[in-house]
Amino acid sequence: MNLIIDILISGLISGSVFALLAIGFSLIFGVARIVNIAHTAFYMVAAYCIYFATHKMGFHPVWGMVAAIVLVTLLGMLSYMIFINPIREHEGAVLIATIALAMAFQEIMLLKFTGTYLSVPSLVKGYLVILGVKVFYQQLLTFCLASLIMAVLWVLLMRTKLGLAIRSTAQDREVANLMGINEARVALITMGISVGLAALTGAVVVPLTIVEPHMWMHPLIMMMAVVVLGGLGSLKGSFIGAYILGFAEALVVFLAPMGAFLKGSVALSIMILVLLIRPEGLFGVSFEEER
Amino acid sequence: MSLILFCLKKLFTILKNEAFVLPSRVIVVFFFLFLLLLPLFTKDPYLLRIFTLTSIFAILAASWDLLSGFTGQMNFGHALFFGVGAYGAALLNRHASIPPWGTIPLSALGAVLAGLIIGIPCLRLRGTYLALTTLAFPIILMGLVFAFPDFTGGELGISGIARLARSRVADYYIAVVLMLGLCTIMWKITDSHTGIIFHAIREDELAVRAAGINTTRYKLLAFCLSGFFAGISGGLYAHFMRIAGPSTLEVSMSFQVVIWAIFGGIVTIYGPVGAVFVLFPLLEFLRFWQDYRTLMFACIVLFILLYMPDGLFRWMRDKIEKECPRCKIRNVAMRHTCRVCTAPLD
Numbered sequence: 001m002n003l004i005i006d007i008l009i010s011g012l013i014s015g016s017v018f019a020l021l022a023i024g025f026s027l028i029f030g031v032a033r034i035v036n037i038a039h040t041a042f043y044m045v046a047a048y049c050i051y052f053a054t055h056k057m058g059f060h061p062v063w064g065m066v067a068a069i070v071l072v073t074l075l076g077m078l079s080y081m082i083f084i085n086p087i088r089e090h091e092g093a094v095l096i097a098t099i100a101l102a103m104a105f106q107e108i109m110l111l112k113f114t115g116t117y118l119s120v121p122s123l124v125k126g127y128l129v130i131l132g133v134k135v136f137y138q139q140l141l142t143f144c145l146a147s148l149i150m151a152v153l154w155v156l157l158m159r160t161k162l163g164l165a166i167r168s169t170a171q172d173r174e175v176a177n178l179m180g181i182n183e184a185r186v187a188l189i190t191m192g193i194s195v196g197l198a199a200l201t202g203a204v205v206v207p208l209t210i211v212e213p214h215m216w217m218h219p220l221i222m223m224m225a226v227v228v229l230g231g232l233g234s235l236k237g238s239f240i241g242a243y244i245l246g247f248a249e250a251l252v253v254f255l256a257p258m259g260a261f262l263k264g265s266v267a268l269s270i271m272i273l274v275l276l277i278r279p280e281g282l283f284g285v286s287f288e289e290e291r
Numbered sequence: 292m293s294l295i296l297f298c299l300k301k302l303f304t305i306l307k308n309e310a311f312v313l314p315s316r317v318i319v320v321f322f323f324l325f326l327l328l329l330p331l332f333t334k335d336p337y338l339l340r341i342f343t344l345t346s347i348f349a350i351l352a353a354s355w356d357l358l359s360g361f362t363g364q365m366n367f368g369h370a371l372f373f374g375v376g377a378y379g380a381a382l383l384n385r386h387a388s389i390p391p392w393g394t395i396p397l398s399a400l401g402a403v404l405a406g407l408i409i410g411i412p413c414l415r416l417r418g419t420y421l422a423l424t425t426l427a428f429p430i431i432l433m434g435l436v437f438a439f440p441d442f443t444g445g446e447l448g449i450s451g452i453a454r455l456a457r458s459r460v461a462d463y464y465i466a467v468v469l470m471l472g473l474c475t476i477m478w479k480i481t482d483s484h485t486g487i488i489f490h491a492i493r494e495d496e497l498a499v500r501a502a503g504i505n506t507t508r509y510k511l512l513a514f515c516l517s518g519f520f521a522g523i524s525g526g527l528y529a530h531f532m533r534i535a536g537p538s539t540l541e542v543s544m545s546f547q548v549v550i551w552a553i554f555g556g557i558v559t560i561y562g563p564v565g566a567v568f569v570l571f572p573l574l575e576f577l578r579f580w581q582d583y584r585t586l587m588f589a590c591i592v593l594f595i596l597l598y599m600p601d602g603l604f605r606w607m608r609d610k611i612e613k614e615c616p617r618c619k620i621r622n623v624a625m626r627h628t629c630r631v632c633t634a635p636l637d
Contacts, residue, residue: 029419035419035422035423037546083593083596083597086597087596087597087600089600090600090601092553092557093553093596093600093601095549095553096549096550096553096554096592096596097592097593097596099546099549099550100550100589100590100592100593100596101589101593103585103586103588103589104586104589104590104593106585107583107585107586107589108586111582111583111586217542220542221426221427221430221542224423224426224427225423225427227423228420228423228424232419232420258437258438261434261437261438262434262435262437262438263434264430264431264433264434265430265431265433265434265435265438266434268427268428268430268431269431271424271427272412272424272427275412275415275416275420275424276412276415279415279416279420280420281420
């Protein structure tokens with residue numbers, strides 16, 4: 001019984017994290033066709049910002065989080081304007097520009113904070129006992145915040161004019177342009193939202209994880225797996241795919257021997273099996289071929 | 292005697308009429324000569340070591356170009372082939388004690404098998420889906436490596452593998468000659484009938500299929516060929532470093548290959564090779580600022596891309612050569628008329 005609750009909590013939390021990351025990633029992919037490898041690097045930068053604000057400057061964690069989200073969003077938009085926008089027509093160049101960006105962020109953090117494992121205090125202390133299992137309030141808070149963010153994002157995308165612009169640009173860039181949508185500006189705003197989501201994810205999850213310069217690698221891989229599993233450009237797909245992979249990871253970690261090593265392998269194998277049956281992912285809309 | 296004289300004369304004619312008419316070909320000739328003659332001038336083991344590793348990675352980068360550049364099948368998991376090559380060579384050498392000249396081809400065949408295995412599910416995917424899916428395969432294999440440490444050595448890898456050759460210079464020549472040979476073969480493949488079909492698959496797969504060509508078979512062929520060359524480079528790496536560790540399967544390894552290839556310019560073969568010969572020694576050179584090394588590397592890549600998004604070597608080639616508008620033959624940029632059809636170059 002304890003094991004089941006452990007698995008449930010761990011799966012829900014990693015599922016929410018993957019969902020938030022994957023939604024941000026597929027947003028910018030849909031609108032601007034950018035495969036942003038640096039997406040989770042922004043998540044790492046946000047985590048370091050919070051560490052810096054709380055430990056070095058003595059801010060309250062909540063203000064640290066707000067500052068981190070604002071700063072990282074600005075950083076994301078700035079790097080989009082400087083490095084990605086001028087070469088957007090060259091798909092390959094954009095790809096390695098984002099890889100290089102991620103490497104640069106990792107190195108800067110390594111230089112500034114060294115490679116030691118750091119941690120950030122949780123927002124709320126204490127725990128709750130459910131059926132004999134300790135559930136920290138921080139875990140509950142993380143899950144609730146993640147759900148809240150997803151709800152807000154859904155409203156933004158489905159109920160506002162900006163959301164309409166983003167969705168129509170994702171469907172067909174040229175027609176969206178003809179309808180009077182400033183495509184370049186939508187792309188910039190989407191980049192801001194996408195990076196902001198990555199920063200938010202970092203902010204809500206950072207008290208539960210270890211902060212170190214390589215912390216972006218594992219989420220990156222899982223995020224990409226989620227996006228492919230759910231279907232590129234489908235928010236519902238990302239959401240469900242994230243929980244499938246999150247629970248798969250949790251199950252393997254708690255049940256299989258050597259689980260910690262195999263968790264990535266099993267989750268990715270599930271993705272490949274699903275793709276064998278449905279090549280466009282669970283909820284993917286097969287895009288009209290761009291020729 | 293007269294035969295030798297004839298051959299020399301023929302070589303001279305070819306050089307004069309084919310090689311020395313274009314600056315890019317002159318550069319290639321000098322590149323070959325430089326690499327083959329380098330040990331005559333310096334026996335510095337450090338320098339030779341750098342160039343050996345550079346040659347090994349040049350094979351890897353060129354093999355990525357063969358698959359992802361020419362056929363357009365974006366592969367983000369090229370480390371899989373490299374890792375299978377390295378681990379295959381290491382295991383065969385340790386457990387079956389086969390010498391390097393046997394393990395490297397065998398492990399390359401293992402990599403071909405890996406290419407088949409990942410090629411089959413990947414045939415149904417395209418574009419970004421394919422790229423993100425292929426990223427998963429080396430990570431799955433790495434999980435298996437960590438899960439069975441008795442057989443694969445786990446985190447430490449397999450060490451104590453036989454050396455490639457007795458001396459550093461011999462190592463150097465094996466790597467360099469193989470690199471030059473294999474890259475020439477790859478270039479020839481891309482120039483052949485098969486290569487044209489690869490090109491066509493990248494441009495418009497539907498049209499190729501409509502022309503009655505079994506694109507599935509050609510895509511699998513591309514995966515296998517690329518896997519073969521990458522496997523050879525993995526085997527060479529394992530025998531040269533005398534260790535096959537999980538670092539050969541890491542995500543950063545896959546990304547590194549993509550950076551090299553796109554930096555040099557894809558769909559060229561010579562681009563990725565040249566890029567490795569620029570970037571890898573550069574990374575070694577930057578070791579004077581040990582802490583800032585990777586940061587500088589990333590910044591150089593970022594800023595060069597801003598000005599040459601098509602790749603460094605394509606940009607350079609377009610600066611020194613012009614294409615004739617009428618007969619599509621390349622000319623030195625200084626000429627005013629085409630060297631073949633005498634049409635005026637603009």
